[in-house]
Amino acid sequence: MTDHAATTRATYDLIAPEYARRWSSSPEWVTAEIDRLRASLPAGARVADIGCGPGHHTRLLRERGFRVAGFDLSRKMLTAAGGGPGLVQADMRALPVATRSLDAVWCVAALLHIPRPEVPVVLGEFGRVLRPGGELTLSVAEGDGEGWENVSYEQSLRRWFVSHRIEPLGALLTEAGFSVAGHSRRSTHRDWLLIHARRH
Template identity: 40%
Template sequence: MEEDAVVRTTAAYDGIAPVFAERNERPGEPFLAFRGRFAAALPPGPVADLGCGPGRDATWFRGRGLRALGVDRSAGMARVAADRGVPVVLGDLRRPPLAPGSLAGLWSVAALLHVPAADTGPTLRAWAAALRPGGVLGLSTSAGDGEGWEFQGHGTELVRYYVHRTPDALLAALDAAGFEVTEHGLSTGHRTWLSVLAVRREV
């Protein structure tokens, strides 16, 4: 069931990539402020956007002189991001194809919410491994409880699988994976978002 959820969700994103890119180009002010705080907290070095989708945020980072690349499982999304000039690697964000300790920053927005709950711990440990000690994580995901299929809302009958996490559960998982949380908060749009800034602990 877990792998089927990932495979079907990836296929759904392949089918809606151009429409998704157009509809998500203008995020709200709370998100923009959060993204700015992440960028301001970064030490020098490369940044990876995991689950980069059409490359909106990676494009913004690159426009500010950051060495940002994207990682996405959806070939359709990766093509849109590459067309915008973002270097993109096809890969599963649960096991990102990134060298250990290679990143100054790791950004992931609206992507962990598609990772099966059972994979939360291993995924966050893999993210921590890709960061240098002192590297910064910027994460925004769906807040709540439970998981299941949801219709796209993009004029199709395709569905995506969503996993909602409570703040307490996610913060505990981040701590166990080696992160020190420096900021977290909730904001509400079409769903409730839990946004977290964290630093990989020194080892």
């Protein structure tokens, strides 16, 4: 594990209870995206929530009838909202998931913690675990550069953040076996890219 990942994981372990409280209510766009996914996949489809944190999105996906496993590097994050079955500590660079076993991968605000040189490894893992035609919903910070950011409500702690542009990230997705079906943008405390892609 790189120093970036180890430090970021340690930070999430420490802020997990406050993080779970602050993000207990999901924004409307998340609900809309999950409903979009429900309309495109059959009931009972297998979905992985990668970088699931306390599992708020995992719960919403399950409520829509999907069979969902949530994965996060921070064990404290996995238990911050009560834990439960189907939440697994794992590194997205080496997912404990069978090849071509999933119908969809949901990865929201998690790839942005992966150092840029390691992003192709993660996208390759997403491509490996998805069946042909499987869907990827990917949300990342939009912009340039990467570096440490202090946690706004705990300034002594920091996380590694990487920003992406659609063109180079789209090229990496293509190399990993995906077709980019579309993308959109939104802004909160930072600018975001939301990408829809399908496994060849």
